[in-house]
Amino acid sequence: MSIYLDHAAATPLDPTVLAAMQPYFSEQFYNPSSPYAPAVAVRRAYDDAKSRIASVIGAQAGEVTMTAGATESINLAFATRTGHVVVTTIEHQAVLAAAQRQDHTLVEVDQHGRVNPESIRSAIRPDTWLVSVGLANSEIGTVQPLGKIAEIIRQERDKRLEEGNDTPLYLHSDASQGVGQLDVNAARLGVDMLTLNAAKIYGPKQVGLLYAARAVQLQPQIVGGGQEQGRRSGTENVAGVIGMAAALEQAESSRKAEAYRLAGLRDRLQARLVTEFPDVVVSGHHKHRLAGHLHISFPHLDAERLVFALEMQDVLVATGSACAANKGTRSHVLNAIGLEPHVADGSLRLSLGKLTDEEAIEAAGTRIIAAVQQEIARIGA
Amino acid sequence: MSIYLDHAAATPLDPTVLAAMQPYFSEQFYNPSSPYAPAVAVRRAYDDAKSRIASVIGAQAGEVTMTAGATESINLAFATRTGHVVVTTIEHQAVLAAAQRQDHTLVEVDQHGRVNPESIRSAIRPDTWLVSVGLANSEIGTVQPLGKIAEIIRQERDKRLEEGNDTPLYLHSDASQGVGQLDVNAARLGVDMLTLNAAKIYGPKQVGLLYAARAVQLQPQIVGGGQEQGRRSGTENVAGVIGMAAALEQAESSRKAEAYRLAGLRDRLQARLVTEFPDVVVSGHHKHRLAGHLHISFPHLDAERLVFALEMQDVLVATGSACAANKGTRSHVLNAIGLEPHVADGSLRLSLGKLTDEEAIEAAGTRIIAAVQQEIARIGA
Numbered sequence: 001m002s003i004y005l006d007h008a009a010a011t012p013l014d015p016t017v018l019a020a021m022q023p024y025f026s027e028q029f030y031n032p033s034s035p036y037a038p039a040v041a042v043r044r045a046y047d048d049a050k051s052r053i054a055s056v057i058g059a060q061a062g063e064v065t066m067t068a069g070a071t072e073s074i075n076l077a078f079a080t081r082t083g084h085v086v087v088t089t090i091e092h093q094a095v096l097a098a099a100q101r102q103d104h105t106l107v108e109v110d111q112h113g114r115v116n117p118e119s120i121r122s123a124i125r126p127d128t129w130l131v132s133v134g135l136a137n138s139e140i141g142t143v144q145p146l147g148k149i150a151e152i153i154r155q156e157r158d159k160r161l162e163e164g165n166d167t168p169l170y171l172h173s174d175a176s177q178g179v180g181q182l183d184v185n186a187a188r189l190g191v192d193m194l195t196l197n198a199a200k201i202y203g204p205k206q207v208g209l210l211y212a213a214r215a216v217q218l219q220p221q222i223v224g225g226g227q228e229q230g231r232r233s234g235t236e237n238v239a240g241v242i243g244m245a246a247a248l249e250q251a252e253s254s255r256k257a258e259a260y261r262l263a264g265l266r267d268r269l270q271a272r273l274v275t276e277f278p279d280v281v282v283s284g285h286h287k288h289r290l291a292g293h294l295h296i297s298f299p300h301l302d303a304e305r306l307v308f309a310l311e312m313q314d315v316l317v318a319t320g321s322a323c324a325a326n327k328g329t330r331s332h333v334l335n336a337i338g339l340e341p342h343v344a345d346g347s348l349r350l351s352l353g354k355l356t357d358e359e360a361i362e363a364a365g366t367r368i369i370a371a372v373q374q375e376i377a378r379i380g381a
Numbered sequence: 382m383s384i385y386l387d388h389a390a391a392t393p394l395d396p397t398v399l400a401a402m403q404p405y406f407s408e409q410f411y412n413p414s415s416p417y418a419p420a421v422a423v424r425r426a427y428d429d430a431k432s433r434i435a436s437v438i439g440a441q442a443g444e445v446t447m448t449a450g451a452t453e454s455i456n457l458a459f460a461t462r463t464g465h466v467v468v469t470t471i472e473h474q475a476v477l478a479a480a481q482r483q484d485h486t487l488v489e490v491d492q493h494g495r496v497n498p499e500s501i502r503s504a505i506r507p508d509t510w511l512v513s514v515g516l517a518n519s520e521i522g523t524v525q526p527l528g529k530i531a532e533i534i535r536q537e538r539d540k541r542l543e544e545g546n547d548t549p550l551y552l553h554s555d556a557s558q559g560v561g562q563l564d565v566n567a568a569r570l571g572v573d574m575l576t577l578n579a580a581k582i583y584g585p586k587q588v589g590l591l592y593a594a595r596a597v598q599l600q601p602q603i604v605g606g607g608q609e610q611g612r613r614s615g616t617e618n619v620a621g622v623i624g625m626a627a628a629l630e631q632a633e634s635s636r637k638a639e640a641y642r643l644a645g646l647r648d649r650l651q652a653r654l655v656t657e658f659p660d661v662v663v664s665g666h667h668k669h670r671l672a673g674h675l676h677i678s679f680p681h682l683d684a685e686r687l688v689f690a691l692e693m694q695d696v697l698v699a700t701g702s703a704c705a706a707n708k709g710t711r712s713h714v715l716n717a718i719g720l721e722p723h724v725a726d727g728s729l730r731l732s733l734g735k736l737t738d739e740e741a742i743e744a745a746g747t748r749i750i751a752a753v754q755q756e757i758a759r760i761g762a
Contacts, residue, residue, distance in 0.1 A: 002419065009420075010412035010616070018406055025399055025585075031391035035685065035700060036692040038383065039390075068449035068587060071605040071615035094605030094614060101604070199616060204406075206449060206587065206618040221602050223482070224452040224475030233475060234452035235391070235580060237587040304416065311417040319416060 002314045003360045003367075007200075007292060007353030008138050008177060009318055013243070014202035014354075020246040021204065024239035032236050033225070046238050049245035056248045057194065057211055058185040065210045065218065065231045066241050070176040070197035072221075073210035074098055076232065077172045077193045078130065079221050080212075085130040086123045088115045088144075089336040090137050092174055096332070099132070112285040113142035113337050121152045126165055135175035135182060135189070139333040139349055140284035141293025143182065146173055150190025170216060176200050176208075180251035181259045181291050186211050196248070198240070202354060203247030207240040262352045263291035265361045269350065270294050272365045277372060281343050283334070292352035297339065301346035301375050309371040315364050318349040383695045384741045384748075388581075388673060388734030389519055389558060390699055394624070395583035395735075401627040402585065405620035413617050414606070427619050430626035437629045438575065438592055439566040446591045446599065446612045447622050451557040451578035453602075454591035455479055457613065458553045458574045459511065460602050461593075466511040467504045469496045469525075470717040471518050473555055477713070480513070493666040494523035494718050502533045507546055516556035516563060516570070520714040520730055521665035522674025524563065527554055531571025551597055557581050557589075561632035562640045562672050567592050577629070579621070583735060584628025588621040643733045644672035646742045650731065651675050653746045658753060662724050664715070673733035678720065682727035682756050690752040696745050699730040 030039035032046050047061065054061045067073045071094040078085065078098035087099045089106045090113055099106075105123040109115045120131060131153060136143045153171045160169065172193035175184045180201045186194050193216060198207040212218050224233030273296060274280055281297040284290075298306070303319040310317055334344040348368075352361070411420035413427050428442065435442045448454045452475040459466065459479035468480045470487045471494055480487075486504040490496045501512055512534060517524045534552045541550065553574035556565050561582045567575050575592040579585050593599050605614030654677060655661055662678040665671075679687070684700040691698055715725040729749075733742070 006412075006415060006417075009415050010410055012408070012410040013406040015407075025394040026396075027393070029391055029393040030697075031387075034387060034390050034697075035688050036387075036697045038697065068453070068618075069615045072449070072603050074605065075603045092605070093607070097604035097614070205616060206621060222453050222456045223478035224455065224473070226474070233478070234450045235586060237449075240587060307416050316411075316415075316417045316419065 002316050003364045004355045005315065005317045005350040005352060005364060007355070008349065008351035010205075011200055011202045011353060012355070013204060014247060014250065017203055017243050017246045017250070021239040021243040024242055028238075032238060033227075042238055046236055046241055049242045052245040053209065053241070053248055054211075056184075056252050057196070058187045059211050060214075062229065063211055063213060065212065065228045066237065066244075067208045067210060067232060068206045068237075069199065069208040070094065070174060070195050071208075073195040073197075073208045074132075074172075074174055076210050076218060076221055077132070077195065077212070078102070079219050080170070080216060081129050081168075081219075083129045083167070084125050084127045085132065086120060086128055087132045088134070090139075090142075090333045091132065091134050092138060092176075095132050095134065095174060103127075109142075109336055111337050113137055113140045113283065113333065114285050114288065115144055115149075117145055117148040117152050120149050121156070124152075124156050124169070126160075127167055129168055130170050130172060132172040132174070135173050135178040135184070136290045137284070137333060138177045139331060140295040140337065141177075141290035141351075142285045143178070143288040143290065145288075146171075146189050146191065153190075168215070177290065179248065180255055181262070183255075186213070192216055198244035198247050201247045201251040204240045204243040207237060207244045209244070258354075259291040262356070265356055265358065266292060266294050266350075266352055269361050269365050270296070273368065276369050281339070283337060283339065283347070292356075294350040294352075296348055296350065297343045298346040298348075298372055298375075299343045300379065301372065303345060303347050305375060306346070306348060306371055309374065310367060313367040313371065315367050318351070319347065383697050384745045385736045386696065386698045386731040386733060386745060388736070389730065389732035391586075392581055392583045392734060393736070394585060395628060395631065398584055398624050398627045398631070402620040402624040405623055409619075413619060414608075423619055427617055427622055430623045433626040434590065434622070434629055435592075437565075437633050438577070439568045440592050441595075443610065444592055444594060446593065446609045447618065447625075448589045448591060448613060449587045449618075450580065450589040451475065451555060451576050452589075454576040454578075454589045455513075455553075455555055457591050457599060457602055458513070458576065458593070459483070460600050461551070461597060462510050462549075462600075464510045464548070465506050465508045466513065467501060467509055468513045469515070471520075471523075471714045472513065472515050473519060473557075476513050476515065476555060484508075490523075490717055492718050494518050494521045494664065494714065495666050495669065496525055496530075498526055498529040498533050501530050502537070505537050505550070507541075508548055510549055511551050511553060513553040513555070516554050516559040516565070517671045518665070518714060519558045520712060521676040521718065522558075522671035522732075523666045524559070524669040524671065526669075527552075527570050527572065534571075549596070558671065560629065561636055562643070564636075567594070573597055579625035579628050582628045582632040585621045585624040588618060588625045590625070639735075640672040643737070646737055646739065647673060647675050647731075647733055650742050650746050651677070654749065657750050662720065664718060664720065664728070673737075675731040675733075677729055677731065678724045679727040679729075679753055679756075680724045681760065682753065684726060684728050686756060687727070687729060687752055690755065691748060694748040694752065696748050699732070700728065
């Protein structure tokens with residue numbers, strides 16, 4: 001049985017979530033737009049799932065558009081208008097790629113990966129319509145001061161009102177990495193748009209949502225039958241949305257206890273590794289960091305060799321974000337926080353989750369220490 | 382146990398398809414972009430499923446882009462360029478809506494719902510880059526002469542080459558309704574782009590594909606991590622694509638026998654109803670029609686009342702396409718074939734499939750006859 005420390009890349013479908021979905025694969029397979037009673041019951045189940053999802057994030061069902069995942073949600077958010085957008089340098093690839101389709105400003109972060117809200121304020125221009133800042137970074141786990149950014153957005157809006165500038169200004173956040181560990185209540189976060197993903201919280205893959213407050217006029221990217229109030233056409237993913245509702249409710253109900261548990265395990269692993277190898281670099285903010293995240297760099301070592309060595313010991317870890325890893329390029333996040341190449345190249349991302357218990361974290365620690373010692377011996381460092 | 386005659390709206394997930402998907406929900410849940418061996422195995426399974434899908438449609442895996450369903454595929458096809466596009470008046474809502482975003486010409490069909498290939502030729506302008514004609518209509522089941530249309534496209538391309546017009550001209554077909562009953566080999570159909578959907582062939586919902594021949598330069602609608610060769614970003618739907626491969630292979634292997642079986646059952650039902658009610662109108666081409674489709678109109682009757690009466694007798698049928706039915710408007714397809722309102726309003730779409738056997742079709746016939754007689758008696762016609 002492998003020790004899986006890559007929950008930020010993918011999570012297994014929770015058996016109770018699968019059980020909630022299963023009837024909608026088979027006996028309840030009807031098209032929710034069909035007119036007969038069994039199909040109407042499917043429509044009701046779908047609407048009910050959306051209401052439950054909305055309730056978890058403190059929204060109305062009408063403010064939630066279901067999508068095929070976070071990437072689509074982000075693209076939908078950015079398609080609302082064209083103009084000037086502001087994002088940070090460490091956003092997910094989808095945010096950066098969507099921003100690049102418009103006039104955009106990249107705001108830098110500090111060495112812990114945190115953005116200064118005042119830097120956001122400085123980047124906002126009279127024609128800026130969107131600020132997009134991820135709630136928590138998928139590589140280093142740093143959590144952003146969204147509340148303060150939301151406050152700045154409100155101040156800028158007030159200023160526009162006074163100045164007669166009627167360009168709207170919205171705050172979007174991709175919170176895919178935060179769900180289950182952080183509060184994702186849209187009102188409390190102060191966002192106008194929010195992206196969530198079921199695949200990171202033991203829900204089905206290819207199911208996500210975009211929350212957009214009533215004032216935001218989304219423009220559909222995908223047109224057709226007019227589903228999701230015309231914002232995203234295509235026959236509804238009934239089983240998927242019901243699965244996301246179950247996964248989100250579970251994530252929310254266990255959130256505080258799970259964050260506490262994961263932080264304890266993570267801190268123990270971090271302490272062991274830091275004690276054993278005093279020159280390691282732990283990235284991400286020491287305080288404002290996802291409970292299950294540990295991004296740790298072993299200077300001069302080759303992370304890909306470490307991943308392979310650990311895999312031989314049945315420990316599964318990532319070298320960086322799955323997307324960047326796939327392309328063999330150095331992570332834009334590690335560049336942005338100023339990690340030197342010889343440090344960045346020796347980075348592991350360890351992300352804990354439901355599959356991680358004390359025993360696993362002890363065994364993982366021991367095997368990581370052995371693998372790192374072996375690599376150090378090999379290169380004669 | 383209900384008699385389900387609405388296979389064109391939705392199909393149940395085949396148990397063997399679900400069984401093929403199941404490992405990828407749980408033990409094989411890894412992100413296919415992760416670097417360790419179990420994730421690489423998932424990547425291989427995904428790539429293998431795509432190759433199998435490509436093989437069924439006579440394509441290379443690199444020509445196939447997986448999507449969240451036919452509507453997204455259609456939107457992706459139409460996003461290739463902007464310019465002038467040609468579609469028929471009876472296309473699916475997604476095709477019509479995507480066409481409306483560009484300069485477009487609607488080509489009419491005859492009273493059987495068939496388009497004259499020469500009408501397509503006449504609609505092509507020097508700046509036309511796309512002709513999109515659905516393989517089979519979802520409401521009346523009419524199958525289009527795609528081969529002849531493809532031949533015209535080739536002739537128009539040759540003409541452009543001679544004239545030095547370098548605007549490309551592509552043929553796209555939404556074949557969602559044809560799979561499992563018609564040949565969907567892209568080369569034999571002569572199309573440059575082809576949309577397919579898993580949900581109509583006992584596969585998972587929210588899984589589809591767009592085939593695009595090598596020459597077609599797709600422009601991504603959804604950008605980000607660069608999955609699907611940059612044409613459609615977002616973590617891959619591993620279980621869904623593996624499910625689609627299994628569903629498509631099953632549909633293809635049983636295609637001829639199933640089409641023969643369904644046509645026999647359909648013809649028997651049609652004969653009974655036509656004999657009993659000589660003034661019914663059967664729509665769709667008498668020969669070029671999907672084997673499982675029967676679109677039948679009872680003049681002066683109210684189809685919604687019939688649907689309800691039949692539902693009380695455990696027979697589930699549609700009034701028209703699920704999308705149109707949802708909005709309470711008269712079907713654009715029935716308008717296009719010139720069905721008079723008092724005929725169109727009494728239309729049922731009966732679509733047969735795997736769940737339909739002889740016993741079901743006999744029972745359905747008897748109950749439909751009884752329901753129609755009751756309605757005729759009620760209105761005193």
